[in-house]
Amino acid sequence: MDEIVKAALKKWPNVPACRGWLALDARGQWYMRDERIQAAGPFPQVKGSRITHDKLREFIHRNYEADERGQWYFQNGPQRVYVELESTPWVWRVRSRGPGQPPAVSSHTGRDVAEVRESLLDEAGRLYLVTDLGPGLVHSQDMHDAAQAIEEGWWQPQDVRAADLPGRYGYVLSPQAAEASLRASG
Incomplete structure (x- = not known):
C-alpha cells in the first residue's frame, strides 16, 4: 500500500x-x-x-x-x-519460458506468482489457477501458453463449476x- x-x-x-x-x-x-x-x-x-x-x-x-x-x-x-x-479477484497473464521450464505467471496488477498450487477447468472451458496470491482466471489471450504448460505436465486441471469458485476460495x-x-x- x-x-x-x-x-x-x-x-x-x-x-x-x-x-x-x-x-x-x-x-x-x-x-x-x-x-x-x-x-x-x-x-x-x-x-x-x-x-x-x-x-x-x-x-x-x-x-x-x-x-x-x-x-x-x-x-x-x-x-x-x-x-x-x-469472475475472480485475479486475472493471470501466462508466458512460456520455453520447453522444460515452468511458465511465468503474473497478475493483471503486475504481481509475480511464486507458486501455482492448483489448476481448474470450468464447464465453459475457462482455466483458473490457484496460486500463492489466490485464485484467478487465465487471460483468454494467454491460453496458447497455458495449454503448452498443461501439455508439458506443469498443471493438471481438475473440473470445477465456475459458480462454486467464490465459496470454495472465499x-x-x-x-x-x-x-x-x-x-x-x-
Whole structure:
C-alpha cells in the first residue's frame, strides 16, 4: 500500500466505504460505474467506462487487496472502494519460458506468482489457477501458453463449476449485493 494512502487512513480513519463504483472484468480491465450505469444494470451486463489512464490503473494496482470477508477493494486514500468482480479477484497473464521450464505467471496488477498450487477447468472451458496470491482466471489471450504448460505436465486441471469458485476460495463477486443482503437481513 502506498505511504500516502497509509497517511490518509491515519488522518481520516472513519470514511465510509464505497460500493458498486469500481469493477474488474474477466480480462483484467477496470471499469468506473457511476450512478446512471449502476441503475442500468448489474456488472458485467452493464460495464461502465473502462479506465484507460495508466497512472490511475497503477495506483489501483498498488492498493488492491481483500478484507476479512473476502471482498476485494482498492484503498483510495482513506476510502475503501469495493470492487465488483466478473469472475475472480485475479486475472493471470501466462508466458512460456520455453520447453522444460515452468511458465511465468503474473497478475493483471503486475504481481509475480511464486507458486501455482492448483489448476481448474470450468464447464465453459475457462482455466483458473490457484496460486500463492489466490485464485484467478487465465487471460483468454494467454491460453496458447497455458495449454503448452498443461501439455508439458506443469498443471493438471481438475473440473470445477465456475459458480462454486467464490465459496470454495472465499471471495465475494459483488460486495454491493452482499452489503444490500446484509442490510436487508437486519
